[in-house]
Amino acid sequence: MGLKVFNTLTRKKEAFVPLEEGKVRMYVCGPTVYNYIHIGNARPVVVFDTVRRYFEYRGYNVTYVSNFTDVDDRLINASKERHISVPRIADEFIKAYLDDVGALNVKKATFNPRATETMPEIISFIKKLVDAGYAYPVDGDVYFRTRKFQGYGKLSHQSVDDLKSGVRIEIGENKEDPLDFALWKAAKPGEIKWESPWGEGRPGWHIECSAMVEKYLGDTIDIHAGGTDLVFPHHENEIAQSEALHHKTMAHYWLHNGHIQINNEKMSKSIGNVILVHDLIKKYDPQVIRFFILTVQYRHPINFSDELLNDAVQAFGRLKTAYYNLDHRLKGNEAVSEGPSEKLDQYRYDFIESMDDDFNTANAIAVLFDIVRDANIALQDEKSDAVSLAGYRDILEELSGVLGLKLEDQSESILDSDIEELIQKREAARKEKRFDIADEIRDALKEKGVILEDTAQGVRWKRGHE
RNA sequence: GGCGGCAUAGCCAAGCGGUAAGGCGCGGGUCUGCAAAACCCUUAUCCCCGGUUCGAUUCCGGGUGUCGCCUCCA
Structure with a gap:
């Protein structure tokens, strides 16, 4: 026997064999912090936290890394709308994220790197890809040369030519090939930006994960995870970047969680059924x-x-x-x-x-x-x-x-000693068959969220409703 | 068009070659001053049609339905 995990790469359940005995290195794609997270964001967090807890239960030492994307188009848009700087919006929602996720009893990650704090590594990563001929700058942007990477499409099980037909080309992009994707984006006037060998700008989305995985976990890791929608293009692109540079397998196991629907419909902004945690x-x-x-x-x-x-x-x-x-x-x-x-x-x-x-x-x-x-x-x-x-x-x-489920009660709206006192009074009433008084006390406590239950071993009480 | 998931009782959901776990709900019963909690009983020819097999919900082929990815959406 032993642990088996479904690997998106092979579409099979495989025996889990760690890179290093007794250790698990895993990376889970985190949120873009431009708003509160919705329950769709919460699923991978809860699921992979449970995976992590299970590994720990089985005696593994787990290094768990999950990023915060704290600069991208949506953050920049939110910044414009609210007239607040991008870093301040990011701070606000990182705090909200940690609160929400904490309520769901998710353990703290070993590392929660932010894209903006990983800038030197990101730029260096891109530079090496350019030097190796896997990337090319155009007008201050830098693109990854997708077709040069042999394994492109192996995660999503699509051929490069099949993918090509579905690709959309943004106006103003000067890619050699429609499948190429941005590693670095030149800053538009007024946008938040960083210095780079290709001019001022900011990183593309996919590169931060490759840089962070390398920085915190190494060239090859055990598990890389996220929502199923990330299989393509995000994770496919991460593989291309990392494996083109390192000539090593990026992750042995790719795990993807299914989506959440609301009343059997896709959850989306356009439908207006997004539920925030x-x-x-x-x-x-x-x-x-x-x-x-x-x-x-x-x-x-x-x-x-x-x-x-x-x-x-x-x-x-x-x-x-x-x-x-x-x-x-x-x-x-x-x-x-x-x-x-x-x-x-x-x-x-x-x-x-x-x-x-x-x-x-x-x-x-x-x-x-x-x-x-x-x-x-x-x-x-x-x-x-x-x-x-x-x-x-x-x-x-x-x-x-x-499973990360807490069964003991947390709330304390009324002191234990007060409850015990009332229970004693009620017991006295019950002995005298004054059930009207007994029921009155029971109802009063119920109002305060305390439920009484008479058992053969005496009165039992708990906090809760109904 | 390319790739993929799913279809099991009123509802949710496991199982995936030997005639169906678990939960919620419904109904009946036991216990209790009344409740609550709990226990017992009850609730399924596993979407359709072929095929393989001694035997299929489970494998293969074909349908039908449904959801998703191919859009910086987890």
């Missing part, structure tokens, strides 16, 4: 959003709608509830799960088997529900001992943690 997390628990994303295999498209999200609220609630209930029974009991229990090992084995199959989080989540089922049965049994209950709790925490 910034807004969505006001409406749904970010953990539910993360959970929802992971219920579908990452390569498949995923549909977003309120109905589906609400289903996810229920489903994720089942996991949280089981965790709460275990915790309630264990309260005041310092028991720790101990020793290798056959059952716990089986869950772990099933979980790993699922994730080893190209990160099949849907099946991994099914394992979580298996645990919940068994744990709930154990909870019904008065005689269940703390050690075995703690075992359920700990395995649930361990495996959900690999």
